[in-house]
Amino acid sequence: MSQVDPQTTTESSKDPILEVENLQTVFFTDKETIRAVDGVSFDIEPGETVGIVGESGSGKSVTARSIMGLVESPGRVVGGSIRLRGDELTDNTKQEWQRIRGGQIAMVFQDPLTSLNPVYTVGNQIKESLRLHQGLRGKAATEEAINLLEAVGIPDAPRRIKEYPHQFSGGMRQRAVIAVALACDPDVLICDEPTTALDVTIQAQILELLHDLQEERDLAIMFITHDMGVIAEIADRVNVMYAGEIIESAPVDELFDNPKHPYTQGLLGSIPSRNPSGEPLATIEGEVPTPNEPATYCRFADRCPEAFDECEAVHPVAVEVSETDAEHTASCLLYPDDVSRDEAVELHRSRGAATETEVDR
């Protein structure tokens, strides 16, 4: 588990570099309208790592792609705002996106096997982005590419730079992909499950690498994963996503020590290392529902061990779990837990009505 000094997480003196507010990304299929991302809000500060964790299909990757402007038809960002240093991104033109991508926000994809083009050398691909973002060519680009490969911990970089992706091992390849992203010199790095395709020891190395790079370059990292262990390792702050919504958000230690949302509790209950050996692991029954209609109820209610009648009728909004803990929010009718249940339900009902949105084609 990471040893983050509580001082650094509670003290938010810096302005956030990336602000996502009530983001809504919808896929209009012939059959139905899928609200893959439904009202997601979070901020990232420079030098901070924000983790987004959730099951497959909970909308993590779509959130990342929305921030990069890479959502493809039939998907569309229909509401909310994404601001980079205060500049709105959602109404960008293609040309404006091209300036943002890479230079401001870069992305590391899940599978290092497929995110490098097999017919070009690794050096060629790093130089491609160096040329785009730093205007380097020829010898200068080669030298910088070698520096970058060394920076991501690839030994014998001058030789490796002329090799093809297939000559690299999985971990090496992911390092190369990170080098390509760093070649853009971004301020925000989005990592979409960068360690999922790697084995555990390599995972740890990549996480350490990201941590070092972050300190060196003051990178803001948005880290997407379904692995709670990885999140504990790297994130300063964690957002738990479920069916297109963030249902709990807290500093990493707080979340692990004191999970509030029943879903988060269920997730943590299913990690082998956190639980006493010998006992069978707890599971969450059922599957993530497809969010194909506006949320007028709690999408987790069907699977929730603590569900009660109002869960089917009131859509929970993000509230502080208690008055003393402003950094920790959960979207659950059980909270805030320092008021009575009826009062809490009423609070969610009134706040929910204020933010109700309708999606039009």
Next chain:
Amino acid sequence: MSAYREKFEDEPLRNRIRQNPRPAVAWAAVMAVLLALEFSALVDFVMSWPWASLVGGIADNLPQGLATALTGAAGTIAGFGDWLSNLPRLLTRELIPNQGYETASGWESTFLNLPPALAWAIRVTVVYAYAFAFLYWVWRGYLVFREHYRYANWTPTDDMIDRLRDHRWGQFGLIVVTMFVILAVFAPTLGPTTLEANIASPYTHNIQYFEGGEVKEATVGAANLASQSQGDSQNFGLGSYDDYGRFHPVGTLDTGKDLFTFLAHGARISLFIGVVAIAIGGGIALALSMITAYYKGLVDLVAVLASDSFMAMPRLIVLIMLDVVLANHWISTLYSGGVLLALLFGLWGWPGLWRAIRGPALQVVENEWIDAAESFGQKPTVLMRKHVAPYVIGYLLIYASMSIGGIMIGTAGLSYLGLGVTAPTPEWGRAIASGQDFVTSASWHISIIPGLAITLVVVGFNAMGDGIRDAIDPKSEGASADEAAAAGGA
């Protein structure tokens, strides 16, 4: 591929050769000998460009003194070039002549006084041996580079090339196509006589023949009249001599002209039309496939509808119509109508080619490295050119090599109908048409030989396409390519 270019940029090939010069020097020495044999032909080719008008154009826009100096220098260089182009070379008719006359003591004025058939056979063998040796040496050059000087010890292209090396059917196609191309390129040297003398203007050229104990002269035209293949009454078939001592490897036409010379020059225009049409059609198809794969959706739909409309028109009938409509236009005078045909086949060829590569293009765009490149802000044009086009070009090559056969059949079909390429430029289809009355007679060769030649060349192009396909995509081994060939044939 540009991967190689990038490597040269890093460490010049020069340096790597300096470190280990032996293989490169050995290769270059042999290449130099091969080039020296035909050096004057190269110079000839360069000198045949319209330098005079270029220099004149530049000189007109220069001040007097400079212009004089320029034209003076140009004149000196031209003189030197002419001298170079007159140096002896290996592959000429003059070095191994096959035209002569037979006296009582044997053949005169042929190569080593051999019979014309033998002299001609020697010249053809030398040309083909030289051409194949040259191509083999180019291939060897690639292997030497790959083994000794390339930085990467393996690239994805190597696998494709190695698979082609084991692909007998593809190699058969490659050899047939190569022989066809050599026939077209060396047509003036390969024919037993020349286009100008025998076909284009026979009455301004003379030949010597031996009759009644003395050497006489006659015009080629007169000799042709006496050498007509007219069925059972008079025929000059395969490997025959006519009364003027001229050798006809595959007989004469019904007009008495030499069929082999006709075929060799006909190969030129077939190849020209095929290559130009495929370049136009393939270029449009590739550009369009990149656009539709990037934008998808509506753009793709519009392109589908457009290509469907094009394909709904019967191609050959539209071509015939346009050919007739444009018959009096200046464009139909270029290369006896060959340029017009190439343009029409090209403009009508893109829908089929685009349809063939649309799927692969859409598939390649889905790869994660495209997303990755896009996520670091790569421009759409570079994205498609660098990361998608190289994959699609492979597929385009397959279909291009298969439809080139269709275009050749189309061209021959039009000339068979008396359209398209007009006389005096030889076209295989016209030979077939002129011989069709004699197919059942002794003069069957007039139609059958060009017909077989077309079939063989088209099969060769299809086999080559099969080979390329199996090389690019090993999973496709054994799949049928007949549809593409059939579609190309309209």
